[in-house]
Amino acid sequence: MLDSIEQIKSPRLRGAAAAGLAFTVVTFISGIVISAVNPKAKVNEVAAPSYLIGMACGAVFGLAYGKKRSDDSTQDRNKTQANNGKAKQDWRNFVVDRKVQESEEITSLYLKSEDKGNIPQFEAGQYITIKLDAPEQKQPVIRTYSISDYPNPCDYYRISIKRELAPKNTDAPTGLASNFMHDHIQTGAVIAIKPPIGQFILDKEKSLPVVLVSNGIGVTPFMSMVKACSRLNSKRTICFVHGARNGQ
Template identity: 40%
Template sequence: MTVEPLVVVGWVLLAVVVFEGAGSAFVSWRRAVAVDRRNRAGLALLEARLAAAAVDCGRQGERRRLAWSGTRRLTVVQVVVENSEVRSYLLGPADGGALPPFLPGEYLTFTLWPEAAGGRPLSRCYSLSGDPGELASYRVTIKRAGPPPGEPAAPPGRASTWFHDRVTVGSILEAKAPSGHFLLPAEPDAPVVLIGAGVGITPFMAMLAARARAGVAREFHLFYGCRDGEAHLWRREMVRLAATDERIRLVVAYSRPRPEDRPGVDYQHGGRIDLALLQRLLPANNFDFYLCGPAAMMTELTAGLLAWGVPAERIHGEAFGPASVPLGVAADGAVAHRVAFLRSGKELAWEPARGTLLALAEAGGVALESGCRVGNCGACKLPVKSGEVRYVASPGRAPDPGNCLACVAIPASDLELDA
């Protein structure tokens, strides 16, 4: 049978039209599927945000209802020896009432009366390290602090020594309600990088517990540094959380691993956490970075992150204790000033390398009250008789007019202080 050429051409054209139509339909179907997936993902994200907002709203109401002003008596209900240097203290209300919910990253401010303080109270802040959803008790975790670095003859930390040597089950402590500003972004899906060293892991354990309880999709990159396996706090809990959720990326660094510490199993990096490690393991620098640990680590990493292009407002630091130094003390544009401590009869020369007013006073033999040393507790408040100050870290609560917080303030002019 002979087929006319025009018929063949017609069939070919029809096939082309059908094929193109099928291809177009397939592309449209693929697009519809992609749009549907995006819509489903967007709906799931919206539902997660609404659920998180509802939980937060309820917890905020409980916080307002149960929070206390001033100090409250808390009973030590359990003491857990975490390792040779670190202990956790579980605290319940001595009055039998309920404890308000706390936000992961908050701390308790204690008023302590150790004998080494000479009859004067000490104010100290310790991060809450427990699960924010478990409100039968609060947990704080405290390392026994030795002499300051480079000063072996100096006395050990008064507050931590008192906790380790004197505080037992049944002890009564005085504390203010949970507070703080070391908090995760409000968006439940915003990825974060958490960097903790030693006992600086404490606020991050509360964050991990809260994340697991809420079931949010936030991506966590957790870098934890410590000396070795014996100093590794909550190893099993960390590994369990990371193993059950692919959105938690855990990197453990041992600075001085023991022969029995297994690389790739107990830890992933030999050495300290530094910028090179972060740049090697992170996909980019567009995260919120949270740092908690020794002052030297925080100062070095903050400078490195800034040099890497991370905006200053996306770098968050928490540091407590006598070795803590607020970030950015050597503030841009700072020049030398004269600081007079009127009641002590001393006049000291300040320059950026001398640090905060509290550090200047201590180096010059002027005794000042202090507590958290990061602008939270208010123990170092001083009346300013003349001159101006500026802050190298935002105070947790602004002091009354005419006063300054010496632990986070530097001179902006010559100063006269009532101290």
């Protein structure tokens, strides 16, 4: 009987069913006990106390059982969410499959999973987090880069990185991560990556025209959006405005 009650998803209905079961059982048992203790008792003298005892025990059992199952369900749900969240946040090694120099300042890295397993599909506009073991750095260097392509099906991530030079007439250093990847990361290098995340995404299914405006290296998430639209919603009108210092 309890197995059937456990199948009820609603905590309130489950508690009510448990209360009804407890009321029936306790009323029956208490009636037998009262009759055994006082064989000469009249029916109403047995029924009334049995009813009250059964009702009280049923209410207590129903509340306790319903709450317990609700707490168990909540714990199971929280545990599942925690495990899913942990899986999404875990670092995973990727190999640089290709390194392409797009211009004097920008280089693209094509990254594939080292374990050859499937990689999470992403929404156009999202970014990945990478971890670099740069020389003379006590701690790993953590950076985020927008995914600049939209392969479908997804079997690689591409990031396009601008070499960040030191601003003129300042003591500011050059970009640590960008210069390290331009100069030292080559094909075959292994980079730890977290799965794609980010809320700056484009709804690919809508038919409304979309206007994209970018400048400089800020173009990278929009490249992913444009490719996603062209492959999945080719009839959608796109107006893309981009600012650059030169044709490269």
